[in-house]
Amino acid sequence: xxxxxxxxxxxxxxxxxxxxxxxxxxxxxxxxxxxxxxxxxxxxxxxxxxxxxxxxxxxxxxxxxxxxxxxxxxx
Amino acid sequence: xxxxxxxxxxxxxxxxxxxxxxxxxxxxxxxxxxxxxxxxxxxxxxxxxxxxxxxxxxxxxxxxxxxxxxxxxxxxxxxxxxxxxxxxxxxxxxxxxxxxxxxxxxxxxxxxxxxxxxxxxxxxxxxxxxxxxxxxxxxxxxxxxxxxxxxxx
Numbered sequence: 001x002x003x004x005x006x007x008x009x010x011x012x013x014x015x016x017x018x019x020x021x022x023x024x025x026x027x028x029x030x031x032x033x034x035x036x037x038x039x040x041x042x043x044x045x046x047x048x049x050x051x052x053x054x055x056x057x058x059x060x061x062x063x064x065x066x067x068x069x070x071x072x073x074x075x
Numbered sequence: 076x077x078x079x080x081x082x083x084x085x086x087x088x089x090x091x092x093x094x095x096x097x098x099x100x101x102x103x104x105x106x107x108x109x110x111x112x113x114x115x116x117x118x119x120x121x122x123x124x125x126x127x128x129x130x131x132x133x134x135x136x137x138x139x140x141x142x143x144x145x146x147x148x149x150x151x152x153x154x155x156x157x158x159x160x161x162x163x164x165x166x167x168x169x170x171x172x173x174x175x176x177x178x179x180x181x182x183x184x185x186x187x188x189x190x191x192x193x194x195x196x197x198x199x200x201x202x203x204x205x206x207x208x209x210x211x212x213x214x215x216x217x218x219x220x221x222x223x224x225x226x227x228x
Contacts, residue, residue: 031163034077034224038165043227047164 006045007074008066010036013058029053078141079166080224083173085133085140087217093129094210097122101203115199119206126213169223177216184208 014020022040026033029050038044039054046054055062067074076084100118104110162170188204 030161032077032161032166034080035163035165038227041227044165050164 002070004068004070005042006066007042007069008039010040010054010065013060013065017058025054025057028057077166077224078137079162079169080221081141082134082137083217083220083224085137086130087214087221089129089133090126090210090213090217093122093125094214096125097206097210110199112199115202119202122206122210126210169220172223172228173216173220176219177212180215181208181212184211 010025014022014025022033022036026036029036030053031050035044035046039046051062051066055065058065097118101110101115104114104118184204185208188201188208191204192198192201
């Protein structure tokens, strides 16, 4: 089976949203800053609900924030 | 380090102290030939009550420590952001995984205690193993949670 992983563009999207901090995003979605940090560094795959809440904050579809790809596809 | 990690670290350190206190007392009893039911059960009660109290105090201490640290960092006596204190889905998941590790450890301890009794050891050995496994279960639960926080999953 291919080694797929939940990857994300949160860091880029935060930058594009007035350089939003992890703390601000955490407060907006009701999570801790450490959880946002873990998601960004792909150490934790969030629940579907949290993933939707993050996408709502950035006002983009879910697939623009998260992808389920192999390392080769991500490059 | 999040609020939860701080609480777990304080709880881990206090459990290590309780384990040390229990083992020192147990070995002293064994060396002095005082391993009798009333003294061992007295130690049992003391250790269990201490674990409960220490868990509550550890939580309070971690909260106070975080507030002080935040005040020092921001140079203001304002409350830390709410996101520092909430327990989100990741915290709950890690807590559940830690509880699972604790249960597995305690189950193995109970099995070892029953085996010791079945193999002809006196009941006091069985009870000693039971309380030892309950303290070790708490410690392994704390360690596993810290690992999950650090390494991710």
